[in-house]
Amino acid sequence: MNSPKRIYLDFNATAPVAPPVMEILKQEGWAYGNPSSVHALGKKARRLVNEVREFLFDCFGLSEEKFNLFFHSGATEGINTIIKGLALQCLKEQKSFSFYCLESDHSCVNNQQEFIELLGFSFKALPVSRNGELDVEAFEKIISTDSSDQKVLNWTWVNNETGVVNSLKQVCEIKKRFDLFVHVDGVQAPGKIEEWRVLAPELDSYTFSGHKFGALKGSGFSFIKENILLLPLLNGGGQQLGIRSGTENTWGIFSIKEALNYLILNYNFSEQSKAKSILENKIIELIGNRGEIIGIANPSRNGNTIDLLLYGIKAHTSAMVFDMDGIDLSNGSACSSGAVIASRVLLSMGYDEDQAKSALRISLSPYFSNVEEQGLWPNLKKVLERLLS
Numbered sequence: 001m002n003s004p005k006r007i008y009l010d011f012n013a014t015a016p017v018a019p020p021v022m023e024i025l026k027q028e029g030w031a032y033g034n035p036s037s038v039h040a041l042g043k044k045a046r047r048l049v050n051e052v053r054e055f056l057f058d059c060f061g062l063s064e065e066k067f068n069l070f071f072h073s074g075a076t077e078g079i080n081t082i083i084k085g086l087a088l089q090c091l092k093e094q095k096s097f098s099f100y101c102l103e104s105d106h107s108c109v110n111n112q113q114e115f116i117e118l119l120g121f122s123f124k125a126l127p128v129s130r131n132g133e134l135d136v137e138a139f140e141k142i143i144s145t146d147s148s149d150q151k152v153l154n155w156t157w158v159n160n161e162t163g164v165v166n167s168l169k170q171v172c173e174i175k176k177r178f179d180l181f182v183h184v185d186g187v188q189a190p191g192k193i194e195e196w197r198v199l200a201p202e203l204d205s206y207t208f209s210g211h212k213f214g215a216l217k218g219s220g221f222s223f224i225k226e227n228i229l230l231l232p233l234l235n236g237g238g239q240q241l242g243i244r245s246g247t248e249n250t251w252g253i254f255s256i257k258e259a260l261n262y263l264i265l266n267y268n269f270s271e272q273s274k275a276k277s278i279l280e281n282k283i284i285e286l287i288g289n290r291g292e293i294i295g296i297a298n299p300s301r302n303g304n305t306i307d308l309l310l311y312g313i314k315a316h317t318s319a320m321v322f323d324m325d326g327i328d329l330s331n332g333s334a335c336s337s338g339a340v341i342a343s344r345v346l347l348s349m350g351y352d353e354d355q356a357k358s359a360l361r362i363s364l365s366p367y368f369s370n371v372e373e374q375g376l377w378p379n380l381k382k383v384l385e386r387l388l389s
């Protein structure tokens, strides 16, 4: 029996596999060799991996002379490899280390605290404003008194819950004034902002997750400046310059290229953001003073995310109602066990516990261009009216 068609509005959590990736999955016996093997199948797999490497340097405009690229299982692994690797390298060289991030960063960044402090180093999560922005002056005051040998800042390009965009230009300015290593969490950029391919070569590293833009789950990649030493997290056969040992995931890696190519050909930011604004205005008109859209006053938001706070209605309940009506969206305040916890992102922006338990995240497809498509608005409206009645 066919299940009724669902409306998927959870693209910041993950994206469906892109059509050209589906096509390679259908090919029998496709490049299953180990890229490190010396025989023909191994060499074929190596060629494919190298093809993707070249493609990625080209796609993001970075130079192979200045950056190393390594593949991994996704941003959680990539970010852990870089942050922990830098900290451990400092420990090895008996240097001091301090780490900065925003309180609103993803938990794979914020949860580095225990490890970093265990090594005897400093960890600081910086507060953000009601609009999700860093107080740069306050940060500069802190950083200017920090005498650590290695200072690392994680910069989340696009926030996964609110869609707030932290510009690379801004962090380049910060880097210019202070001697900082900057890692950019670029996970939520592809298919969500116009300039997703425009990386700043002066920043030190970037991480992306394949499944967020239509590649296979368990695939991701990071760029890191070629002269940076990291103590590897995974010791093994020394693949990928020893940064990330283990047999490369050829299918996952190749799917990254296919999915990004598809995005390059089909993503239209201005159509997406125009349609998002229409949807947002309809929502605002409907909810009136019974809720708000988080970060709406911030002119720097992405093209696909609407973080909707419905006053007094726990997101746990509202997300369930949407689910029963065939709409998949995200409840920013649920933890993996399903318990209702307040959204750390909203708390960091100064919302109270109750409010931080009441936000729903609508995240739209890169190809979203019409609010009536698939009956999206009529269905969304119906559920919102029911919740607010």
Ligand SMILES: Cc1ncc(COP(=O)(O)O)c(C=O)c1O
Pocket: 012, 013, 073, 074, 075, 076, 077, 106, 108, 156, 158, 159, 160, 185, 187, 188, 209, 211
């Ligand atoms: C901004 C951001 N960083 C990092 C991650 C972690 O990515 P993954 O779960 O693919 O490892 C996510 C996932 O939602 C994210 O949105």
